[in-house]
Amino acid sequence: MTKQYLLWGILIVSGLLLAITLFRHKHAFQWIGYICLHVAFAAFLLYILNLFGPYTRIEVPLNAATVSTVSVLGVPGLLMLVALKLWVV
Numbered sequence: 001m002t003k004q005y006l007l008w009g010i011l012i013v014s015g016l017l018l019a020i021t022l023f024r025h026k027h028a029f030q031w032i033g034y035i036c037l038h039v040a041f042a043a044f045l046l047y048i049l050n051l052f053g054p055y056t057r058i059e060v061p062l063n064a065a066t067v068s069t070v071s072v073l074g075v076p077g078l079l080m081l082v083a084l085k086l087w088v089v
Contacts, residue, residue, distance in 0.1 A: 045075070
């Protein structure tokens with residue numbers, strides 16, 4: 001039971017520290033918006049790729065690893081995942 005309270009305490013303290021950091025720097029909200037836009041665009045690209053999956057027989061799973069890869073690397077990351085899917089699997 002004490003482990004659960006410890007974990008909740010760590011979560012609350014880290015959330016408060018994150019909020020303090022965000023309110024101190026005015027450009028922090030731009031970074032969060034930028035990251036959210038990239039994640040949404042990556043999820044959209046993977047969804048479109050999987051939408052045409054029955055026609056192309058290429059399906060890349062929509063999970064945190066693939067979304068983060070496409071978020072960081074963009075369209076070349078998506079093409080890399082497709083190449084890995086065709087080559088390895």
